Amino acid sequence: MNGAQSAIRTLADAGVDVCLANPGTSEMHFVAALDSVPGMRGVLCVDEGVVTGAADGYARMTGRPAATLLHLGPGLANGLANLHNARRAYTPVVNLVGDHATGHKRHDAPLESDIEALAGTLNGWVRRSASVAEVGADVAAAVSAAQDAPGGVATVILPADVSWDEGGEPHEAVAPRGPGAVSRRTIGAAAEALRSGEPVALLLGGEACRAEGLLAASRIAVATGARTFTETFPARLERGAGLPAVERLGYVPEHAAHQLEGVRHVIAAGARPPVSFFAYPGRRGELAPEDAAVLALDEPGQDVVAALNELAELLAEGVEPLCAKESRPDVPEGPLTAQNWVDVIGAVLPERAIISDETNTSGLMLPGAMFGSPRHDVLALTGGAIGQGMPVATGAALAAPDRPVINLQADGSALYTITALWTQARENLDVTTVLLNNRAYAILRMELHRVGADASGKKANELLDLSRPDLDFVRIAEGMGVPATRATTGGELAEQLTRAIAEPGPHLIEALVPPLL
Incomplete structure (x- = not known):
């Protein structure tokens, strides 16, 4: 060997x-x-x-x-x-x-x-x-x-x-260590903050974003009045009817600061303490209020779900979690916009879907449209390095061939790894890509304004523009063996998405939306 x-x-x-x-x-x-x-x-x-x-x-x-x-x-x-x-x-x-x-x-x-x-x-x-x-x-x-x-x-x-070289032998892998326990002292400190009567925010990440952790956190919130958020880009978030509708912490620092306004204690459970993605002139990097105490409930490798369950038993015995009821938005009429396309996803999402979300600016309103949709998993852009959506969807489809995978994808970041479509076609994976084409690096247009740089220059704006020439994602997908269509209205997107999910193999729908900025 x-x-x-x-x-x-x-x-x-x-x-x-x-x-x-x-x-x-x-x-x-x-x-x-x-x-x-x-x-x-x-x-x-x-x-x-x-x-x-x-x-x-x-x-x-x-x-x-x-x-x-x-x-x-x-x-x-x-x-x-x-x-x-x-x-x-x-x-x-x-x-x-x-x-x-x-x-x-x-x-x-x-x-x-x-x-x-x-x-x-x-x-x-x-x-x-x-x-x-x-x-x-x-x-x-x-x-x-x-x-x-x-x-x-x-x-x-x-x-x-x-x-x-010859002479190799297989070797038995050592069983991995399981998660360690959170210290009683740390759990006690979190309980003290939650009992203080002062405003508390629970920031959930990692395993705390799965069903058991979300349910325990909701019980704590109902009993104590704490606000609950998930980190901005959770690795795997379980969501939908029957689970707590937990708001994600905003990407834009002003939005996150508004969400945490008045909070005196931030308890990070499975998440890092909240900071802005980038530095901005005249702004703090920390997102919690200056007078807020920040407590890490767990360290990486510790059992955060067990810690949340223990807190729930201490503080919320007999209290039921507050869960989203089944509901769906209506399919919007007329042209697609950055605001209404999300309602199409919420309206037609199938049971047990896996969503690979790299919508960036086009997806700011996505969570609110889907809290009452059937249970689903969301895989988000954890490290902020764009080009993740299509590959992650590919891997998810390999991992769960019995579940529909939907890749919600911005156009700019799609170009980084669009050859994932070829692998999806080769392996006949059930991935439906909804590609939001606004012909712009809209996230960078937003950042150009937010960092205080001069946004009026012709050369600067050309670097953030994806037209000239316009990209034809339908032809690109078809050239890689993936059937593709184009939608310009809510009705078209709903019909095409429903049909694509029902048919085996990969599909791409190019959804034309105007840029948010």
Whole structure:
């Protein structure tokens, strides 16, 4: 057994049965070895950002890692943006990165690079396999490291000769450690704040955004009057009828500051203390009021849901959560706008849908339209590195083939990783993409004004414009094997979306909306 075979068998034995790949010459023995392990599914992506984003989406839905196969340092570098998003989501991902054969590295060949340095930017686990005898143990350690609470990105570097040398053996992965307990002292401090009678905000993130955590937080809020919010971009948010309708903290600092106005205590449960995404002239970076005390209920890797349940038993015994009742908006009449397209989604959303949300400025009103829709999961842009939506939808469809996946996608960020459509077509994945085409980088138009820069210049505005030429996403999708249509009215979008969800395989609907700004 060569090193590549031992790596794949170790992965499969540990329950990692999907490998998302964009390989090159140094990974050819790994490619050949895929046929020796029937339990491993290889999925080809023609862009490394799709590879890493799909691995993120897969793990968010399964709770276990997919493997990625990347070509040397440049291949890893091409996938770093979506690995950054995975890192911020604490998503378990195992990267296998090929490298030059050991004896070839001294030649400084054109693709030579410092792979350890690149992988180190992810603050995860990194190891280079120095010999074929070490591969199985290294891969097993990577799987365990990726799944150890709170989860993360683990990278194994496989020199080509280590992959092709004989003498490898699979290795049993060590069971990951489960989440640790939140200290009684911290739970007591949170209870004291909630009993104080002063305004409290509960900011939920991570596992607290799943059903059990949301229900416990709602009981606490009903009993104490605390306000509840989720972090701006949760990794996986369960939402819909029968669950608490929890507002997301605003992306724009002024909006978030308004939401937290008057709060004297912020309790972050599964979330980081709230800060603005960027610095702005004359504004604080912290979003909580200056006189508010901020308490982290848990640290990464601790069981935040158990802590919320304990608080609920302390403060809200016998109190029922406040949950959204089933309701749907009406399908809007007339042309689509940045305000009304969300009502179409809320009106026709199917049961058990998974939504990959990268709508950016076009989706500001999306949550309010869907609180009463059937139960669904939302996968958000955790790290803010755009180009996540299409790949994450691809990985979610691989993870949950029995559930409809809907990618709500802004046009600008779609262009980063639009080749995900090709993989969706190749794998016949049930992903319906609703692409909001406003022909602009609207989020950057907004930021140009907000940072106080001069927004009147012709050259500056041209850098934020996606017309000239206009992009035809219907033809782009069709060229990648994905059936596509175009909608300009609420009725058209509702009819096309309903039909696309009902038909097997991928679809794209280009929804034409005017820019918000």
